[in-house]
Amino acid sequence: MRFMVMVKATADSEAGVMPSADEFAxxxxxxxxxxxxxxxxxxxxxxxxxxxxRVAFSGSSRQVINGPFPITNELVAGFWIWNCASLQEAIEWVRQCPNPMRTDSEIEIRPIYSAEDFGDALTPELREQEERLRQQVQTRNG
Structure with missing residues (x-):
């Protein structure tokens, strides 16, 4: 299973405070x-x-909202994409992670949908398109 692992923002990360050399290490x-x-x-x-x-959608209209965004603890400061056998494995990895911030912080773990999760709505033609696009991205990124 693939997971998006998101490091939540803090006041420091929103202020652009960079990690120290020790924190980077x-x-x-x-x-x-x-x-x-x-x-x-x-x-x-x-x-x-x-x-x-941000771009807000309402029917056919689009509204651009420029940052900064007000609710810091709902923002994402960084992310990983992990491939783990289960949510429990991803949790165990996060538990071993150094605190990503100098203050109290949070990391959110969310499963990424796979083609199988969409059932019949993802027709064979759409599955083929998705696979072709995935391969193109992978080839481009080396």
Whole structure:
């Protein structure tokens, strides 16, 4: 199963406070363990929401909302994509993670849908398209 593992933002991360060299080293060592175990597929930190935007949809209209966004603890400061046998395995990995922030913090774990989860709504043609696009992305990214 694939999971998106999201590091929740804090006031510091929203202010653009960067990790120390020791904090980078601790997270780098953890990431190395994830890669060596075949768990980590991707992982990145995100700039503060002040540098981002949201697009709100209502029927056919679109409204752009520029950051910063007000509710810090609902924002994502970084993420990983992991491949684990179960939610419990992903939880065990997160429990081994160094605290990603200098203050109290939270990491959210969410399963990623797979083609099988969509049943008959994902027709054979749509499955073929999805696989073709996935392969194109993988080829482009090397």
């Amino acid at each position: 601790a997270m780098g060592a953890f990431n190395e363990r994830l890669v060596q175990a075949g768990v980590m597929e991707a992982g990145e930190g995100l700039h503060p929401s002040a540098r981002g935007a």
